[in-house]
């Protein structure tokens with residue numbers, strides 16, 4: 001009816017919004033942590049029957065923590081929420097992209113410190129949001145050795161957050177419900193004690209890892225749809241994450 005309030009469908013499908021997929025495909029090239037079970041896709045039934053009708057139904061198996069995925073708080077907290085119990089109002093939220101790729105400058109030893117963000121997070125976040133840090137690492141996803149920074153002794157080396165930044169986010173930015181990265185872990189690849197995982201999960205935050213950021217996404221103004229597979233008891237799960245972005249970027253968060 002003219003003059004009535006637009007519905008969500010009116011807003012999303014009038015051509016003023018676009019959908020950006022922030023998810024890597026799951027296939028034989030999907031990057032998993034070295035000791036994790038990789039994505040296994042098994043062709044089971046894919047054939048034309050004697051009646052000429054096509055039928056396809058296959059199997060898959062995988063570790064929880066590979067490719068684009070979510071870490072539920074239970075990953076590092078015995079009493080943390082499991083992935084199947086994450087509430088939708090923490091999964092469909094405003095999306096903040098913190099693009100620090102020019103500071104990282106392809107350095108796998110880069111560790112994000114608070115001073116890197118001093119001019120970035122000074123907005124007054126009024127609503128729940130997820131913040132995804134863009135280290136500029138998605139361009140290496142097709143080169144597993146480079147992406148993970150696999151060293152001759154088997155250790156890993158790629159950029160990540162410092163414990164200080166995790167403490168700062170969880171203590172100063174109470175509206176942030178999750179932390180995302182375009183690398184394999186929120187902790188730097190060289191970490192052996194995973195302080196960012198521990199601090200974030202203790203505060204009830206989830207992590208999004210291997211977020212695909214190889215095309216430009218506005219720093220703010222988009223809504224994230226974060227839809228992990230609803231594995232009831234999971235510590236994490238494969239994730240489909242999509243940004244819904246207005247073509248006219250708003251001038252404020």
Ligand SMILES: [Zn+2]
Pocket residue numbers: 064065066069070071209236
């Ligand atoms: Zn994980």
